[in-house]
Amino acid sequence: MSGKLQKYEPTVKEVIRLIGGKENIQGAAHCATRLRIVTDDQDKISVKDIEQLEFVKGAFIAGDQLQIIFGAGTVNDVYKVFQQQAGMDDMSLSDVKGASAKKQNAFQRGIKALSDVFVQIIPGLLAAALLMGITGLLSQPGVFGERAVVEMFPAITGINRFIQIMSTGIFTILPLLVVWSATKRFGGNPVLGLVIGAIMLHPDLGNAYAVASGEVDAELINILGLNVELVGFQGGIIVALLMGLVVAKLDNFFTRVVPDMIKLFLAPFLTVTLSGLLLFIIVGPIGRFLAEGLTSSLLWATENLGVVGFVLFAGVQQVIVITGLHHVIGAVEAQLIADTGLNFIMPLMSVALMGQGGAVLGYLYLRWHDKKARQIGISSFGSILFGISEPALFGINVRYKFPLIAGCIASAIAGAYVFLLNINALGFGATAVPGIAIISTTGGGHLHYVIANVAALALGAVFTAAYGKVKNPSFDV
Structure with missing residues:
Protein backbone atom coordinates (compact mmCIF):
# COMPACT_ATOMS: atom_id res chain seq x y z
CA MET A 1 0.00 0.00 0.00
CA GLN A 104 -36.46 -3.31 -0.18
CA ASN A 105 -40.16 -4.20 -0.31
CA ALA A 106 -42.13 -4.23 -3.55
CA PHE A 107 -43.40 -0.67 -3.13
CA GLN A 108 -39.90 0.70 -2.47
CA ARG A 109 -38.52 -1.17 -5.48
CA GLY A 110 -41.30 0.25 -7.66
CA ILE A 111 -40.56 3.81 -6.60
CA LYS A 112 -36.84 3.28 -7.17
CA ALA A 113 -37.52 1.83 -10.62
CA LEU A 114 -39.41 4.97 -11.63
CA SER A 115 -36.48 7.06 -10.51
CA ASP A 116 -34.01 4.90 -12.44
CA VAL A 117 -36.00 5.31 -15.65
CA PHE A 118 -35.41 9.07 -15.65
CA VAL A 119 -31.82 9.05 -14.42
CA GLN A 120 -30.44 8.30 -17.88
CA ILE A 121 -32.70 10.86 -19.57
CA ILE A 122 -32.16 13.81 -17.22
CA PRO A 123 -28.81 14.98 -18.72
CA GLY A 124 -30.50 15.46 -22.09
CA LEU A 125 -33.45 17.24 -20.50
CA LEU A 126 -31.14 19.55 -18.59
CA ALA A 127 -29.22 20.40 -21.76
CA ALA A 128 -32.47 21.15 -23.59
CA ALA A 129 -33.79 23.23 -20.69
CA LEU A 130 -30.58 25.24 -20.56
CA LEU A 131 -30.88 25.92 -24.28
CA MET A 132 -34.48 27.00 -23.67
CA GLY A 133 -33.25 29.38 -21.02
CA ILE A 134 -30.71 30.89 -23.40
CA THR A 135 -33.21 31.41 -26.20
CA GLY A 136 -35.65 32.84 -23.66
CA LEU A 137 -33.07 35.39 -22.56
CA LEU A 138 -32.42 36.32 -26.17
CA SER A 139 -36.04 36.41 -27.35
CA GLN A 140 -38.05 37.92 -24.52
CA PRO A 141 -38.31 41.68 -24.09
CA GLY A 142 -37.67 43.08 -20.64
CA VAL A 143 -34.79 40.76 -19.77
CA PHE A 144 -31.97 43.18 -20.66
CA GLY A 145 -34.05 46.16 -21.71
CA GLU A 146 -37.36 47.14 -23.25
CA ARG A 147 -36.51 45.26 -26.43
CA ALA A 148 -35.46 41.66 -26.84
CA VAL A 149 -31.75 41.00 -27.42
CA VAL A 150 -32.42 39.65 -30.93
CA GLU A 151 -34.15 42.94 -31.77
CA MET A 152 -31.24 44.97 -30.49
CA PHE A 153 -28.70 42.75 -32.28
CA PRO A 154 -30.37 41.29 -35.43
CA ALA A 155 -27.10 39.55 -36.39
CA ILE A 156 -27.72 36.86 -33.76
CA THR A 157 -31.23 36.01 -35.03
CA GLY A 158 -29.91 32.95 -36.86
CA ILE A 159 -28.04 31.74 -33.79
CA ASN A 160 -31.14 32.16 -31.67
CA ARG A 161 -33.25 30.22 -34.17
CA PHE A 162 -30.68 27.42 -34.17
CA ILE A 163 -30.77 27.29 -30.36
CA GLN A 164 -34.59 27.20 -30.41
CA ILE A 165 -34.55 24.11 -32.65
CA MET A 166 -31.94 22.35 -30.51
CA SER A 167 -33.84 23.12 -27.31
CA THR A 168 -37.05 21.40 -28.41
CA GLY A 169 -35.58 18.30 -30.08
CA ILE A 170 -35.63 15.98 -27.08
CA PHE A 171 -39.23 16.85 -26.20
CA THR A 172 -40.46 15.70 -29.61
CA ILE A 173 -39.17 12.18 -28.90
CA LEU A 174 -39.42 12.08 -25.11
CA PRO A 175 -41.98 9.22 -25.03
CA LEU A 176 -39.62 7.17 -27.19
CA LEU A 177 -36.73 7.78 -24.77
CA VAL A 178 -38.90 6.91 -21.78
CA VAL A 179 -40.00 3.59 -23.34
CA TRP A 180 -36.36 2.78 -24.15
CA SER A 181 -35.16 3.59 -20.63
CA ALA A 182 -38.11 1.85 -18.93
CA THR A 183 -37.70 -1.30 -21.03
CA LYS A 184 -34.01 -1.39 -20.14
CA ARG A 185 -34.72 -0.77 -16.46
CA PHE A 186 -37.30 -3.53 -16.24
CA GLY A 187 -34.99 -6.07 -17.83
CA GLY A 188 -36.13 -6.15 -21.46
CA ASN A 189 -34.33 -5.53 -24.74
CA PRO A 190 -34.15 -1.69 -24.97
CA VAL A 191 -34.10 -1.84 -28.79
CA LEU A 192 -37.62 -3.29 -28.69
CA GLY A 193 -38.55 -0.37 -26.44
CA LEU A 194 -37.24 1.98 -29.13
CA VAL A 195 -39.41 0.23 -31.71
CA ILE A 196 -42.56 0.71 -29.61
CA GLY A 197 -41.54 4.30 -28.90
CA ALA A 198 -41.23 4.91 -32.65
CA ILE A 199 -44.69 3.42 -33.17
CA MET A 200 -46.09 5.78 -30.52
CA LEU A 201 -44.78 8.76 -32.52
CA HIS A 202 -45.34 7.37 -36.03
CA PRO A 203 -46.09 10.16 -38.54
CA ASP A 204 -49.06 8.22 -39.98
CA LEU A 205 -50.84 8.54 -36.64
CA GLY A 206 -52.85 11.66 -35.94
CA ASN A 207 -50.84 14.10 -33.83
CA ALA A 208 -52.24 13.89 -30.30
CA TYR A 209 -52.26 17.67 -29.81
CA ALA A 210 -53.88 18.32 -33.20
CA VAL A 211 -56.58 15.71 -32.56
CA ALA A 212 -57.29 17.11 -29.11
CA SER A 213 -57.69 20.64 -30.48
CA GLY A 214 -60.01 19.47 -33.29
CA GLU A 215 -57.60 20.42 -36.08
CA VAL A 216 -57.31 16.79 -37.24
CA ASP A 217 -59.78 13.91 -37.24
CA ALA A 218 -58.35 10.62 -36.01
CA GLU A 219 -58.52 7.65 -38.39
CA LEU A 220 -60.71 4.87 -37.03
CA ILE A 221 -59.96 1.22 -37.84
CA ASN A 222 -61.42 -2.11 -36.77
CA ILE A 223 -59.19 -4.76 -35.19
CA LEU A 224 -60.86 -8.05 -34.30
CA GLY A 225 -64.14 -6.27 -33.75
CA LEU A 226 -62.63 -3.44 -31.73
CA ASN A 227 -62.71 0.16 -32.95
CA VAL A 228 -59.26 1.70 -32.56
CA GLU A 229 -58.39 5.37 -33.03
CA LEU A 230 -55.00 5.88 -34.69
CA VAL A 231 -53.81 8.75 -32.53
CA GLY A 232 -50.17 9.34 -31.62
CA PHE A 233 -48.82 9.58 -28.11
CA GLN A 234 -46.98 12.90 -28.17
CA GLY A 235 -46.40 13.89 -24.55
CA GLY A 236 -47.51 10.45 -23.36
CA ILE A 237 -45.02 10.01 -20.52
CA ILE A 238 -47.27 7.83 -18.35
CA VAL A 239 -48.15 5.67 -21.38
CA ALA A 240 -44.45 5.34 -22.19
CA LEU A 241 -43.64 4.21 -18.64
CA LEU A 242 -46.36 1.58 -18.76
CA MET A 243 -45.28 0.39 -22.20
CA GLY A 244 -41.68 -0.01 -21.04
CA LEU A 245 -42.89 -2.42 -18.38
CA VAL A 246 -45.12 -4.27 -20.88
CA VAL A 247 -42.36 -4.64 -23.48
CA ALA A 248 -39.87 -5.89 -20.88
CA LYS A 249 -42.25 -8.50 -19.46
CA LEU A 250 -43.32 -9.74 -22.90
CA ASP A 251 -39.73 -9.85 -24.13
CA ASN A 252 -38.65 -11.92 -21.14
CA PHE A 253 -41.65 -14.23 -21.51
CA PHE A 254 -41.23 -14.96 -25.22
CA THR A 255 -37.45 -15.26 -24.90
CA ARG A 256 -38.05 -17.93 -22.27
CA VAL A 257 -40.78 -19.96 -23.99
CA VAL A 258 -39.96 -19.73 -27.72
CA PRO A 259 -37.71 -22.60 -28.94
CA ASP A 260 -34.09 -21.62 -29.53
CA MET A 261 -34.25 -22.54 -33.22
CA ILE A 262 -36.76 -19.79 -34.02
CA LYS A 263 -36.23 -17.49 -31.05
CA LEU A 264 -34.07 -14.94 -32.90
CA PHE A 265 -36.90 -13.68 -35.09
CA LEU A 266 -40.09 -15.01 -33.49
CA ALA A 267 -39.60 -13.69 -29.93
CA PRO A 268 -39.08 -10.04 -31.03
CA PHE A 269 -41.93 -10.36 -33.55
CA LEU A 270 -44.36 -11.55 -30.89
CA THR A 271 -43.16 -8.94 -28.38
CA VAL A 272 -43.56 -6.00 -30.77
CA THR A 273 -46.87 -7.18 -32.24
CA LEU A 274 -48.56 -7.89 -28.93
CA SER A 275 -47.10 -4.74 -27.34
CA GLY A 276 -48.44 -2.67 -30.23
CA LEU A 277 -51.93 -4.12 -29.83
CA LEU A 278 -51.89 -3.49 -26.09
CA LEU A 279 -50.66 0.05 -26.72
CA PHE A 280 -53.72 1.04 -28.75
CA ILE A 281 -56.35 -1.17 -27.11
CA ILE A 282 -55.56 -1.16 -23.37
CA VAL A 283 -52.37 0.55 -22.18
CA GLY A 284 -52.77 3.72 -24.27
CA PRO A 285 -56.32 4.56 -23.11
CA ILE A 286 -55.47 3.74 -19.48
CA GLY A 287 -52.26 5.77 -19.62
CA ARG A 288 -54.02 8.75 -21.18
CA PHE A 289 -56.69 8.60 -18.48
CA LEU A 290 -54.07 8.50 -15.73
CA ALA A 291 -52.05 11.32 -17.30
CA GLU A 292 -55.10 13.54 -17.76
CA GLY A 293 -56.17 12.83 -14.18
CA LEU A 294 -52.70 13.63 -12.85
CA THR A 295 -52.37 16.91 -14.72
CA SER A 296 -55.93 17.93 -13.98
CA SER A 297 -55.44 17.24 -10.27
CA LEU A 298 -52.29 19.35 -10.15
CA LEU A 299 -53.89 22.21 -12.04
CA TRP A 300 -57.02 21.95 -9.88
CA ALA A 301 -54.85 22.20 -6.77
CA THR A 302 -53.08 25.32 -8.04
CA GLU A 303 -56.34 26.98 -9.09
CA ASN A 304 -58.45 26.04 -6.08
CA LEU A 305 -56.00 25.66 -3.22
CA GLY A 306 -53.85 28.50 -4.48
CA VAL A 307 -51.16 29.60 -2.11
CA VAL A 308 -52.17 26.96 0.45
CA GLY A 309 -51.26 24.14 -1.93
CA PHE A 310 -47.86 25.67 -2.69
CA VAL A 311 -47.15 26.26 1.00
CA LEU A 312 -48.04 22.68 1.91
CA PHE A 313 -45.97 21.13 -0.87
CA ALA A 314 -42.88 23.23 -0.17
CA GLY A 315 -43.24 22.61 3.55
CA VAL A 316 -43.38 18.80 3.38
CA GLN A 317 -41.33 18.00 0.25
CA GLN A 318 -38.11 17.34 2.14
CA VAL A 319 -40.00 15.14 4.60
CA ILE A 320 -41.01 13.10 1.55
CA VAL A 321 -37.31 12.89 0.62
CA ILE A 322 -36.64 11.22 3.97
CA THR A 323 -39.06 8.42 3.04
CA GLY A 324 -37.56 7.98 -0.44
CA LEU A 325 -40.92 8.56 -2.14
CA HIS A 326 -39.68 11.76 -3.81
CA HIS A 327 -38.25 9.78 -6.73
CA VAL A 328 -41.67 9.44 -8.31
CA ILE A 329 -42.02 13.24 -8.60
CA GLY A 330 -39.81 13.22 -11.72
CA ALA A 331 -42.47 11.33 -13.64
CA VAL A 332 -45.10 13.85 -12.50
CA GLU A 333 -42.91 16.76 -13.60
CA ALA A 334 -42.29 15.20 -17.01
CA GLN A 335 -46.01 14.74 -17.60
CA LEU A 336 -46.75 18.28 -16.42
CA ILE A 337 -44.20 19.73 -18.87
CA ALA A 338 -45.58 17.58 -21.69
CA ASP A 339 -49.12 18.84 -21.05
CA THR A 340 -48.52 22.50 -20.14
CA GLY A 341 -44.94 23.34 -21.17
CA LEU A 342 -44.15 24.57 -17.65
CA ASN A 343 -43.20 23.01 -14.33
CA PHE A 344 -44.28 24.78 -11.15
CA ILE A 345 -43.12 21.86 -8.98
CA MET A 346 -39.39 22.39 -9.50
CA PRO A 347 -39.19 25.87 -7.87
CA LEU A 348 -41.09 24.48 -4.88
CA MET A 349 -38.65 21.59 -4.58
CA SER A 350 -35.77 24.05 -4.75
CA VAL A 351 -37.02 26.29 -1.94
CA ALA A 352 -37.77 23.17 0.12
CA LEU A 353 -34.17 22.13 -0.35
CA MET A 354 -32.79 25.57 0.46
CA GLY A 355 -34.87 25.78 3.62
CA GLN A 356 -32.99 22.72 4.88
CA GLY A 357 -29.76 24.34 3.74
CA GLY A 358 -30.61 27.37 5.84
CA ALA A 359 -31.21 25.08 8.81
CA VAL A 360 -27.68 23.72 8.32
CA LEU A 361 -26.30 27.27 8.42
CA GLY A 362 -28.21 27.87 11.65
CA TYR A 363 -26.75 24.66 13.05
CA LEU A 364 -23.26 25.81 12.04
CA TYR A 365 -23.81 29.10 13.85
CA LEU A 366 -24.78 27.27 17.02
CA ARG A 367 -21.90 24.76 16.88
CA TRP A 368 -19.10 26.61 15.13
CA HIS A 369 -16.74 25.85 18.03
CA ASP A 370 -17.08 22.08 17.36
CA LYS A 371 -14.60 21.03 14.65
CA LYS A 372 -16.48 17.84 13.70
CA ALA A 373 -19.79 19.72 13.54
CA ARG A 374 -18.17 22.27 11.21
CA GLN A 375 -16.91 19.51 8.92
CA ILE A 376 -20.32 17.88 8.68
CA GLY A 377 -22.17 21.18 8.32
CA ILE A 378 -19.95 22.70 5.65
CA SER A 379 -19.90 19.48 3.61
CA SER A 380 -23.68 19.10 3.89
CA PHE A 381 -24.31 22.70 2.89
CA GLY A 382 -22.07 22.32 -0.15
CA SER A 383 -24.22 19.40 -1.28
CA ILE A 384 -27.39 21.46 -0.74
CA LEU A 385 -26.18 24.13 -3.15
CA PHE A 386 -26.02 21.52 -5.90
CA GLY A 387 -29.39 19.95 -5.18
CA ILE A 388 -28.46 17.08 -2.83
CA SER A 389 -30.10 17.20 0.58
CA GLU A 390 -29.53 13.72 2.02
CA PRO A 391 -26.25 14.55 3.83
CA ALA A 392 -27.89 17.56 5.48
CA LEU A 393 -31.07 15.68 6.32
CA PHE A 394 -29.58 12.53 7.75
CA GLY A 395 -26.37 14.06 9.09
CA ILE A 396 -27.92 17.03 10.91
CA ASN A 397 -31.54 18.04 10.46
CA VAL A 398 -33.36 14.77 11.07
CA ARG A 399 -30.87 13.83 13.76
CA TYR A 400 -31.61 16.93 15.86
CA LYS A 401 -35.21 17.40 14.66
CA PHE A 402 -35.58 21.15 15.31
CA PRO A 403 -33.45 22.14 12.27
CA LEU A 404 -35.71 19.96 10.10
CA ILE A 405 -38.84 21.68 11.40
CA ALA A 406 -37.28 25.13 11.07
CA GLY A 407 -36.28 24.36 7.48
CA CYS A 408 -39.78 23.15 6.64
CA ILE A 409 -41.36 26.35 8.01
CA ALA A 410 -38.91 28.48 6.03
CA SER A 411 -39.62 26.47 2.88
CA ALA A 412 -43.37 26.88 3.31
CA ILE A 413 -43.01 30.67 3.48
CA ALA A 414 -40.81 30.68 0.38
CA GLY A 415 -43.38 28.45 -1.33
CA ALA A 416 -45.91 31.25 -0.94
CA TYR A 417 -43.51 33.57 -2.75
CA VAL A 418 -43.21 31.04 -5.60
CA PHE A 419 -47.01 31.12 -5.95
CA LEU A 420 -47.42 34.87 -5.74
CA LEU A 421 -44.68 35.59 -8.30
CA ASN A 422 -45.71 32.66 -10.57
CA ILE A 423 -42.23 31.11 -10.84
CA ASN A 424 -42.00 28.19 -13.27
CA ALA A 425 -39.34 25.96 -14.76
CA LEU A 426 -38.93 24.70 -18.32
CA GLY A 427 -37.47 21.34 -17.29
CA PHE A 428 -36.79 19.18 -14.27
CA GLY A 429 -33.97 17.33 -12.56
CA ALA A 430 -32.06 20.35 -11.23
CA THR A 431 -32.70 22.55 -8.21
CA ALA A 432 -30.77 25.11 -6.13
CA VAL A 433 -27.87 26.71 -8.04
CA PRO A 434 -28.00 24.43 -11.13
CA GLY A 435 -31.77 25.02 -11.26
CA ILE A 436 -31.23 28.60 -12.44
CA ALA A 437 -30.51 27.14 -15.89
CA ILE A 438 -34.03 25.76 -16.32
CA ILE A 439 -36.16 28.59 -14.90
CA SER A 440 -38.58 30.35 -17.22
CA THR A 441 -37.65 33.98 -17.84
CA THR A 442 -41.30 35.08 -17.92
CA GLY A 443 -42.04 37.84 -15.42
CA GLY A 444 -38.45 38.11 -14.24
CA GLY A 445 -38.40 34.44 -13.35
CA HIS A 446 -34.66 34.20 -12.74
CA LEU A 447 -34.60 37.11 -10.30
CA HIS A 448 -37.61 35.84 -8.36
CA TYR A 449 -36.19 32.30 -8.28
CA VAL A 450 -33.03 33.64 -6.65
CA ILE A 451 -35.04 35.73 -4.18
CA ALA A 452 -37.24 32.77 -3.23
CA ASN A 453 -34.25 30.49 -2.62
CA VAL A 454 -32.27 33.10 -0.69
CA ALA A 455 -35.36 33.80 1.42
CA ALA A 456 -35.75 30.10 2.25
CA LEU A 457 -32.05 29.92 3.09
CA ALA A 458 -32.10 32.98 5.32
CA LEU A 459 -35.31 32.07 7.13
CA GLY A 460 -34.13 28.50 7.73
CA ALA A 461 -30.92 29.81 9.27
CA VAL A 462 -32.68 32.41 11.43
CA PHE A 463 -35.37 30.02 12.70
CA THR A 464 -32.82 27.33 13.55
CA ALA A 465 -30.39 29.70 15.26
CA ALA A 466 -33.18 31.46 17.17
CA TYR A 467 -34.61 28.19 18.48
CA GLY A 468 -31.15 27.02 19.47
CA LYS A 469 -30.43 30.21 21.38
CA VAL A 470 -33.78 30.29 23.17
CA LYS A 471 -34.20 26.60 23.97
CA ASN A 472 -30.51 25.62 24.21
CA PRO A 473 -31.18 22.03 23.04
CA SER A 474 -28.76 19.19 23.68
CA PHE A 475 -26.67 18.05 20.72
CA ASP A 476 -25.66 14.84 22.45
CA VAL A 477 -27.71 12.44 20.29
Missing part, protein backbone atom coordinates in the same frame (compact mmCIF):
# COMPACT_ATOMS: atom_id res chain seq x y z
CA SER A 2 1.41 3.40 -0.99
CA GLY A 3 2.31 6.01 1.60
CA LYS A 4 -0.52 8.21 0.33
CA LEU A 5 -3.07 5.52 1.17
CA GLN A 6 -1.55 4.33 4.46
CA LYS A 7 -2.83 7.35 6.36
CA TYR A 8 -6.41 6.20 5.74
CA GLU A 9 -5.81 2.65 7.01
CA PRO A 10 -6.62 3.29 10.73
CA THR A 11 -9.85 5.06 9.79
CA VAL A 12 -10.92 2.29 7.42
CA LYS A 13 -10.16 -0.42 9.98
CA GLU A 14 -12.34 1.39 12.50
CA VAL A 15 -15.13 1.81 9.94
CA ILE A 16 -15.13 -1.93 9.30
CA ARG A 17 -15.20 -2.64 13.03
CA LEU A 18 -18.02 -0.16 13.64
CA ILE A 19 -20.23 -1.67 10.92
CA GLY A 20 -20.00 -5.17 12.37
CA GLY A 21 -16.90 -6.52 10.67
CA LYS A 22 -16.14 -7.89 7.22
CA GLU A 23 -18.81 -10.57 7.52
CA ASN A 24 -21.55 -7.90 7.75
CA ILE A 25 -20.54 -6.23 4.45
CA GLN A 26 -22.78 -7.07 1.51
CA GLY A 27 -21.25 -4.59 -0.95
CA ALA A 28 -19.60 -1.20 -1.23
CA ALA A 29 -18.89 1.49 -3.80
CA HIS A 30 -18.40 5.23 -3.83
CA CYS A 31 -19.85 8.30 -5.53
CA ALA A 32 -18.26 11.75 -5.83
CA THR A 33 -18.03 12.40 -2.08
CA ARG A 34 -19.36 9.37 -0.17
CA LEU A 35 -18.41 5.77 0.58
CA ARG A 36 -21.60 3.76 0.25
CA ILE A 37 -21.91 0.43 2.06
CA VAL A 38 -24.72 -2.13 2.07
CA THR A 39 -24.71 -4.38 5.14
CA ASP A 40 -26.62 -7.50 6.12
CA ASP A 41 -27.58 -6.13 9.54
CA GLN A 42 -27.86 -2.36 10.05
CA ASP A 43 -28.31 -2.79 13.80
CA LYS A 44 -24.59 -3.51 14.04
CA ILE A 45 -23.69 -0.07 12.63
CA SER A 46 -22.59 2.67 15.03
CA VAL A 47 -23.13 5.86 13.01
CA LYS A 48 -22.33 8.14 15.96
CA ASP A 49 -18.89 6.59 16.47
CA ILE A 50 -18.15 6.58 12.73
CA GLU A 51 -18.78 10.33 12.61
CA GLN A 52 -15.99 10.87 15.14
CA LEU A 53 -13.32 9.18 13.01
CA GLU A 54 -10.52 11.09 11.33
CA PHE A 55 -11.26 12.19 7.73
CA VAL A 56 -15.01 11.49 8.19
CA LYS A 57 -17.12 14.58 7.51
CA GLY A 58 -20.44 12.96 8.26
CA ALA A 59 -22.29 9.66 8.17
CA PHE A 60 -25.92 8.69 7.76
CA ILE A 61 -28.11 5.79 6.73
CA ALA A 62 -30.27 6.37 3.65
CA GLY A 63 -32.58 3.50 2.84
CA ASP A 64 -30.45 0.36 3.02
CA GLN A 65 -27.12 2.13 2.54
CA LEU A 66 -24.66 3.49 5.06
CA GLN A 67 -23.17 6.59 3.46
CA ILE A 68 -19.96 8.03 4.91
CA ILE A 69 -18.92 11.47 3.67
CA PHE A 70 -15.18 11.82 3.01
CA GLY A 71 -15.22 14.51 0.34
CA ALA A 72 -14.26 14.68 -3.33
CA GLY A 73 -10.93 13.03 -4.10
CA THR A 74 -10.43 11.64 -0.59
CA VAL A 75 -13.24 9.12 -1.02
CA ASN A 76 -11.45 7.53 -4.00
CA ASP A 77 -8.38 6.76 -1.88
CA VAL A 78 -10.44 5.64 1.10
CA TYR A 79 -12.36 3.23 -1.12
CA LYS A 80 -9.12 1.62 -2.34
CA VAL A 81 -8.03 1.03 1.25
CA PHE A 82 -11.53 -0.21 2.14
CA GLN A 83 -11.39 -2.78 -0.66
CA GLN A 84 -8.08 -4.11 0.59
CA GLN A 85 -9.07 -4.22 4.24
CA ALA A 86 -12.50 -5.75 3.56
CA GLY A 87 -11.13 -8.25 1.04
CA MET A 88 -13.85 -7.51 -1.47
CA ASP A 89 -14.04 -7.25 -5.25
CA ASP A 90 -14.64 -3.98 -7.03
CA MET A 91 -18.31 -3.11 -7.30
CA SER A 92 -19.96 -0.37 -9.33
CA LEU A 93 -22.42 2.06 -7.79
CA SER A 94 -25.20 0.33 -9.72
CA ASP A 95 -24.14 -3.01 -8.20
CA VAL A 96 -24.46 -1.56 -4.72
CA LYS A 97 -27.83 -0.05 -5.57
CA GLY A 98 -28.90 -3.46 -6.84
CA ALA A 99 -27.77 -5.13 -3.62
CA SER A 100 -29.62 -2.49 -1.65
CA ALA A 101 -32.77 -2.94 -3.73
CA LYS A 102 -32.92 -6.64 -2.88
CA LYS A 103 -33.61 -5.67 0.72
